[in-house]
Amino acid sequence: MNKGQLQNEILAIIRTVFDNKKALEKIHTFLLTEIxxxxxxxxxxxxxxxxxSEIADGLSAGLICFFNPDTLEFEDIPKDLAYDPEEFEMMTGETFESAGLKHDEWNNCITIEPMESHDSxxxxxxxxxEVRDTNFQEKLINALNRRKPFANFKYLVENSDYRQKWFDFKQARYELYVWDVIKTGIS
Incomplete structure (x- = not known):
């Protein structure tokens, strides 16, 4: 049996007990203790x-980052403008050069794109x-399963006691993502 078939069978079993809290708790306990x-x-x-850390901030704002691992310099550019010098000039009134952007001149440059939406x-x-409040956890799950999951999730979290915990969690995940791209680029 391949990995996909195993996953489908496991999910099918879980779906059969979806409304049985006791069975789900047993599965949860087993997974946490044994797997x-x-x-x-x-x-x-x-x-x-x-x-x-600074690159992660830019990526979460939708910027593309160009990173020089030799000098640790980086440049952030809005995603829509990063690969189109004419659009960049039309929107900013400057060329890449007059804006002081040097990434095209770097011998060693790693491009770090924002995460894909499925990764976010x-x-x-x-x-x-990470949320221990089961009522709030359920609200967040419901938010992700409705239309506009990003907006729904953001609204709930930003109006909750978990706001700062979410920002810290998201920042840490973005930093790991950035480091993974850099690490791959320097090896």
């Missing part, structure tokens, strides 16, 4: 921490697992 191992977060080398969605799903 699941908390992943150890990878340590970002101190040399890169500041750049990684996964971060929200993972955060739900």
């Amino acid at each position: 699941y191992e908390e992943p150890k977060p990878e340590e970002i080398p101190s040399k890169y921490k500041k750049a990684v 969605f996964k971060i929200m799903e993972y955060f739900i697992d």
